[in-house]
C-alpha cells in the first residue's frame with residue numbers, strides 16, 4: 001500500500017492511495033492534475049511559496065495573482081468536468097499611457113467520440129464538447145480565445161492514412177461558422193486552428209489558424225510554417241509548409257500572432273512574429289509526453305522573455321486510439337495510439353513569470369488578464385530589441401544560404417590538423 005496522497009477530481013481534493021489515484025486518472029501525475037497541484041498538496045506552505053517563486057517567477061515583484069470568475073463560468077466547469085483556472089498579469093502604472101488590460105483564454109480538449117465513429121459525428125461531438133468552455137469564457141468576459149491545433153478532429157497524422165484528409169475544411173467551413181456565431185455572441189476574437197482545404201488552389205491541404213474578429217468576421221489566416229518529421233508526427237504526409245509568412249493580426253483587443261505547434265522549436269519563428277509587432281503569440285499544439293514534455297514549459301517561456309510578448313501555449317489532452325496499427329520507423333512494435341497528449345496549457349509573460357498549467361488529463365479553460373503595457377516595459381528594461389545586432393545575423397544568413405558557405409571556425413593550431 002503506497003503513502004496517502006491528496007487527489008483532486010473536478011477541482012475537489014480527496015484522499016486516496018497513490019496506487020488507486022494512478023489507476024483512476026490515467027495521465028495524472030501521481031493522482032494530481034498538474035505538477036503545481038502535486039507540489040501544493042505535498043509541500044509545507046512556506047516551502048511551496050518559495051518553490052513557486054522559482055518555478056513560476058514573479059510578476060511586478062509579486063506572485064501571480066489568481067482571479068475569481070463568475071458563477072456562470074464555474075458552474076459550467078463543474079457540470080462539464082473541465083479544469084478552469086484564472087490569473088492576472090500586471091504591469092507597472094505609467095504616467096503617459098493608460099493600462100491596456102485584455103482578458104485572454106486558452107482551451108484544451110480531448111476528442112469526444114472514438115476515432116471509428118462517422119467523421120461528421122466526431123467533428124460535431126467535438127464542437128459540442130468545446131461549446132461550454134467557450135460559453136464559460138464568454139461569461140467571464142474573455143476578449144480573445146485560442147483553441148488547440150486541429151481542434152476539430154483527432155490527431156490522425158500518425159497513421160499516414162489518407163482518409164483523415166476528409167476532416168479538412170475551407171477557411172470559411174463548418175468550424176469557422178460555428179465559432180463565428182460565438183465570436184459575435186460574446187464580442188470575442190477567436191483563433192480557430194483547423195486542417196484547411198484550399199479549394200481554389202487544387203484542394204491543397206494546410207495546417208491553418210483562422211483569426212475570427214469580435215464581430216464574427218474573418219480577419220485573416222496563418223498557415224503553419226514548420227512541419228514535424230519526428231516520432232509519429234507524420235504531418236508532412238498530409239499538408240504543406242505554410243506560405244503566409246509571419247502575420248500579426250491587429251484586433252480590437254491587441255496585436256496577436258499564431259506560432260503553430262512545432263514552430264515553437266524554432267526561435268527565429270518566434271522572433272519573426274515579434275519583429276512584426278505581436279503582443280500575444282498563441283502556440284496551439286498537439287504533442288505527447290514521451291516526445292516533448294520536458295521542453296514544453298521552457299520553450300514558450302523563453303520565447304516570451306526573448307521577444308517581450310505574452311505567449312499562450314495550448315496542448316490537447318487524452319490518448320487517441322486509431323483503428324489500424326502503425327509503426328514509427330524506429331524498430332519498436334506497431335501500435336494503435338499516439339501516446340498521451342498531456343494538456344498543460346498555460347500563459348507565459350515577457351517578465352519571465354508564467355501561470356501554473358491546466359490539467360494534464362482533463363479538458364480545460366485557462367483565463368488570464370494581461371496588461372499589454374508589460375511588453376514595452378520589458379523592452380525598455382532589458383533592451384533585447386536594441387541590443388540584438390540583427391545586421392550580424394543578416395550577414396551570416398546571407399552567407400549561409402549560399403552553396404559555397406563554409407562555417408566560420410578558427411582551428412587551434414596546436415591541434416596540428418592535416419588539411
Ligand SMILES: NC(=O)NCCC(=O)O
Nearest residue numbers: 228233261262286287292
Ligand atoms: N503537431 C506538431 O507539430 N507536433 C510536433 C511535436 C512537437 O513539436 O512536440
